Amino acid sequence: MERDDQLMKNLINKLSIGVVIADQQGQFLFTNQTIREMTGYTEAEIKTMKDWYKKAYPDPKSREKAKRYFEYDLENNIQDRTYKITTAAGDYKYFNFRYSQLDEEKMLFEIIDISHRIQQKQELKNQNIIFENFFTNSLEGIILLNSEFRILDANNKFEEIFEISKSDIKNKLVLNVVDLYEESNNIEKEINEILAKEDWENEVRFKVDNKIKYCNVHIFSVDNKEHDRLIYAVVDDITESKEREKELKEVKERLELAVSGATIGIWDWNAAEEYIHFNENWAQMLGYELSELENNLNTWLNLVHPDDKEQALKDLEDHLEGKTEKYYNEHRLKTKSGSWKWIRDIGKVTERDEAGNAIRIVGVHIDIDREKRAAAEIEYLSNHDELTGLYNRRYFNEELKRLSNSRKYPISIIVGDINRLKDINDNYGHSMGDRYIKKTAEAIKSSLRTEDIVARIGGDEFVVILPDTNYDAAEEVTERILDRIEEVNKNEELPEPLSVALGYETTDCKNQDHGIKNIKKCYNKADEKMYEQKFTGRC
Structure with a gap:
């Protein structure tokens, strides 16, 4: 268990996303290396929410305003907000905070540094034209469109993202140049409404070389004498961050189940590929080596006590069909020695396909054999x-x-x-x-x-x-x-x-x-x- 916890901590420390876990009293239980690098504050300087507000908002008015926003978000179940904070170096950064409950006692904060994106958007909105150097060398793909959505210009990053040449796309309709993964009718309908708005921003999936790319697309327009109106489309390739986000989500899901600190076995079921990953604790709990177990559902089913199997399968099926918030069952499993051991089995669907079918389910096994036997003995002695x-x-x-x-x-x-x-x-x-x-x-x-x-x-x-x-x-x-x-x-x-x-x-x-x-x-x-x-x- 200690090894698994350490591996999780090492993994979280390597993420490019800041991670903080706090309790209900505002004590910081865990901060990863990334958030300390992002802010410049040491772990000793930031131990509580009070410390954080004092450092990140030295101005009392700004501090109170940030607190009110956070309290409002908690009361209204708003899980995402961007804050402007002061770093240890004295400069400002924009952080996107996403917060969620791990359990009744702990809250998880996922923090992304979006300073560069905020700054770029502000510059683009405040200027009538884009300076040539910025346009050419921007870290985000940028295309310039006329009011008919024909491409007037594109920067190097845009060419790189979509693997196309600027000379081949000039004067073409943008929807004829990029390959949308989304339903084109829905996108065209939204694009027709863009001209009536000051700006438009959304996450869009594209197909590039038979692969899906996730992009954050921000479109806004400025008046222009020559073209009446110029439309700028800023494309931020977030595919890599999406993968990291998915990785963090997986860590979070396992962390939610393992945070109790008990010695537990972890199972990770890819239903689409009919493959289950068991960790070493799962196998050792039953007296097996990991190499002795096949990575499929029958490994578990064949070990479930006959008297417990029907209810266990029903509880699992109910969760897969979305009838319950989580899968929960207590049953006996046969150990390698032939004895029966009581297990508390908890799991949750973490991914579904477009039809709502469960694709991935993550769960844990907790050894409750002593607890069950002690309870039975107490019950016997009491009667x-x-x-x-x-x-x-x-x-x-x-x-x-x-x-x-x-x-x-x-x-x-x-x-x-x-x-x-x-x-x-x-x-x-x-x-x-x-x-x-x-x-x-x-x-x-x-x-x-x-x-x-x-x-x-x-x-x-x-x-x-x-x-x-x-x-x-x-x-x-x-x-x-x-x-x-x-x-x-x-x-x-x-x-x-x-x-x-x-x-x-x-x-x-x-x-x-x-x-x-x-x-x-x-x-x-x-x-x-x-x-x-x-x-x-x-x-």
Whole structure:
């Protein structure tokens, strides 16, 4: 896990995009190298949002204005805004901030330095003509169009982006020169509206040499005596930054799932190519080496416990179809040793095609085996007597409440008490007394049906609940228990014979009010009969 976290940090540090993770109190939990280089501030100088505002906005009025914008964005779920900040060197830069919640406690800031783009747009808008040197050597592709969208001129970068020569495109309609990946009708409709606007900006995809190029296209116009109106189109090739953005998105998706800090396995499913990448933790969690696992869905499916597979597949299918925000399931997987291990499986679709079909799904496996087994053990201990393994008084009381609303009437109750257990403890020790208790528990349990309930509710006291059992049947069960006690005395070497007093009673079947009071009355009556039997002998 530490290795995966370090790899993620190294990867984020190499991105050209600034990355900051902050908690709800404004403490910076992580800043990558890029943001420190972009601003010139050290990690020690910027530890909190308060530090950031103080450094980036030395002027108090500007500082308060930036804070208000940020608070407004959070309240209105606006995730993107450009800020003008002061660097450590004292100059200004324009940063595009994109912020999103990693979870309820953490926020992710993605920061892109767009200073050069802002400056270029401002210069282009403030001047009637483009200086020849800037036009020729601009880092963005620029074409000059007339009002009919015929190309008058193009710079070197434009030629480079679209792999065409300026001499071959002059006086041609721009849509006949560039190959749009988008629906041309939609683009033409928008272009027809550009003349009615002061400027137009959008992201457009082009096909260049059978490859897709992502470009940010900014179009604006200026009045011109010779051509009436000149239209400038500035094309910024953002293909590389798009790829980095996708890379960052992948890191973010994995970071969202791994930020809990637990030892987890990561899986990355490319559904289109039917390929799944598992990390080493995923394999080692189940006792495998990564080289032993095939990279397909069957690797996981073949390991899922048969009793858990149907629900796991349903939960996965529901998420793939967009019915749930994320995929979540807890199931058992078979380890290499053949044992079963509980896994919490969480995933999310990160990419869909135009038809809405899931293309890529990323998720994690978290080992919850100890948690599950501990919970089961706690549940068992809370309801069972440690010495005999029978149910305890707590479970017995809950069953009485539950059966009060059931249809399993008549209900019979048998109460038993070991005779002279205190004398046995005093004369032969508590270990011998425990033996008498265990033998009594075995004799009672072996006399009952699967659906019957037997509990040890005191040191020497037992109680049996018999659903759907009338008075005569309860008498037969009582006799059977006493017969088992006699068998114990014949087969076991005990210092004194085991003796148990038993009393039984049945709820009044003619009474339609089969409430808890009736069951308690039945129990109390059986208890009274048990004490009577202690003095009169066998029932």
